[in-house]
Amino acid sequence: MTPVRRSAISLAASAVLGMAIASAAAPAAIAAPSPTPSTVLPSGLYGTGDPTYDGVWRQSLALLAQDTVGVKPAAKAVAWLTGQQCDSGGFPSYRADAAKACDAKLPLDSNATAAAVQALAALGGQDATVKKTAGWLKSVQNADGGWGYNPGGASDANSTSIVIGALAAAGEKPEAVKSKGGKTPYDALLTFAKPCGGKDGGAFVFQLKSPGMVADSTAAAVVGAHGKGLAVTAGAKDAKGTVCEKATTVEGAAHNGAAYLATALARTGHLNTAPMPGAADPTKKPDFGNTADAIVALSAQGLGDQAKKPMEWLQQNSAAWAKASGPAAYAQLILAAHATGADPKSFGGTDLVAGLNATGPAPESTTGQSASAADKKKDSDSGIGVWWIVGAFFVASVGAGILLSGRKKNQQR
Template identity: 85%
Template structure:
């Protein structure tokens, strides 16, 4: 998701490293915003911690995850997100006072903007907002066809990938969005793909000269290479990647996607989870489990047709990730929901936890909660009984209507992120 993934996506360690990389890649003239003073947060915002660095990101993921499982988000939650948009169409990471125009010094965020597009496009009814943001994203495309974290920054795999997802979500064809130099987002994506062999063979690096957290950028880029966003529907039979986990020499984005997924599958094979290195200055030198990027890898593997290789990390997440999500907040719950959705698992019974209810509890109560399987069945039975005296055509129309309603939220745009916490 993710991520893109502030990217998404969402671990404490991943978020800090991601922001450090982004800061290094951003233009020198762009200063990072100062943390927001302790104040009462908007009632429409998901999460309770300082939103300075991830307000729009976590809100977008929360709304997108809700929509994916058939939950209609609270109107004020959607209004809060749309209200964060600047006049030019871009979204910052967060602005405390949306009643005033965006400050000229406020850093604009391609990742937050792309995540917002994906969420609002999925929810529907926000065409003008989506169109305006897509127009801004096109206007800041780099000459190599990609995008950086902030306008003017060097292109990176995460930002380029989540913008690809946003373009697809908005109905654009990413390969038709070209820079002034005639380069497409996929041209840029290929520059981050590493040749087979070596430590990171087959992976996508954050930037050629700034590897960053390779699992994070690889999970993002696999989705981007497929033209998909943060939401991936469980693979149907017959769409499996039959090449296995062998890295193969390739010059195409499709081949690079396979190699990236193979890299992730190999990294996950032993323990079922990815690790994150200790932060600079940490007293504990041991690596820690990387929950956010493991969830993103599950999504990426399913997008590639490697659902079998995603089973072990999914099971590990079901057994171990709930405490992390509870501590990390709405974006973490959203990542797990999207991973469950991609793998065909039930997010309302994820290792014994209802992720949907937990996500809903981090913000304003939704307009319409997702119906349980039993409730949906009861409604169908009632509809069938009520229509029993009518024609066969009428009966099956009603049954079909309920069936479509129950799965409609699962048919989402192909449209992804850099992991973000909270």
């Protein structure tokens, strides 16, 4: 997502992260997009903040979250998203003029692309777009079996995980998608798993040489290891509980990752985010987005009991964060509710669905089918089964630069 998840960051921080994409994640010949010069936004777009770095991401999450609660989005909202696709099949983070062909220097975003696939596959009726986009994702798979934020960038746990979810949503079998070197996405994902014991034992790091915000990458990887995407339902109960064990398979690593998250959440009921470099306030702050993603991961792993305390905390404390942060934040909370069976229309006294709907064009219907019925209908219609520019960045050791946790996007108003 990444992601996606996530602590809202200032527009200034977003700009810094955007520039970092070009230097740290994208090939040297590709420049990051320029911030949108105009404040006039497309009528089909969710949110009112500058979409330069998260337009496709927040739109995709909004549409996907609406689908889980039976809301049929406005046709122009769906059309805006499909219109962002480039001829290659990939999506950029955002392009202001969709009437023109994508500039060759416009960086394509694997995370935004993967989120778009999941949203469009869930909505149904977008078979051609979904198939073309899945083809592009497969064409930019790295030799190690994984994906980076931009094509050509080193693989990371977040990007690899959200692409797994996209491939599954597009009807592909992720385990059968192999690189030229014969590696699968799960081969790549397993390389990011830390052994038990020591600092962050059992977690998944963002990249081997650049650990990043491990709660973020771990939540993404646990879900990806199960072949699932951003919208998940509870998995079978994990009888192993929260004991970290030696893992040689991606399934075992997923258990350990979920155990790491459960232990981290058990302390206070929520995760924290460190202050941005140079911030005046050095104290850690609650990380609403990462907490929501961790809840989704625990549910996917079958550790629903361990998700109860953080879900209660989220219900009691997240309303102001969602209102200030915008559509992607609302969507994250709805997806957490969906994963645990909570009611997103009565989430600690807040109607998340109404809040999300208010950030974009009026939906065509707000009293649609239940999610399960809608899933069956979409399967029939399309034949397809059903993760802030990252809310965390840090200055790493020499050569690492500023890292972007691919799944996380800045949630703009």
